[in-house]
Amino acid sequence: MTYTAHLANPFTGEWELYVVVKEHPTVDWPAHDFKRVSAPTRAERIEALALLGYEPDNAEGDWQWQELSGPDEDRVRLLASLDVRLIGGAA
Numbered sequence: 844m845t846y847t848a849h850l851a852n853p854f855t856g857e858w859e860l861y862v863v864v865k866e867h868p869t870v871d872w873p874a875h876d877f878k879r880v881s882a883p884t885r886a887e888r889i890e891a892l893a894l895l896g897y898e899p900d901n902a903e904g905d906w907q908w909q910e911l912s913g914p915d916e917d918r919v920r921l922l923a924s925l926d927v928r929l930i931g932g933a934a
Contacts, residue, residue, distance in 0.1 A: 850923040856880040900926040
């Protein structure tokens with residue numbers, strides 16, 4: 844089964860990673876808080892996913908990035924997504 848992982852810097856600025864599990868309420872989604880405003884590297888994102896029990900669904904592991912405008916024109920929110928699966932799960 845494939846899930847979607849999201850990496851976001853909400854308007855608070857600190858990066859967080861979470862996996863959307865549609866069968867569960869949002870409060871129960873697996874999540875990792877990087878507790879910093881600098882963007883996590885690709886390796887740090889993959890490590891955080893592994894801590895949550897997930898891995899990229901494809902070998903490339905390319906994140907899709909979006910830029911979202913906020914109420915303050917000087918700030919944007921960045922959101923990245925990646926298809927993931929449970930570690931050891933079939934593609």
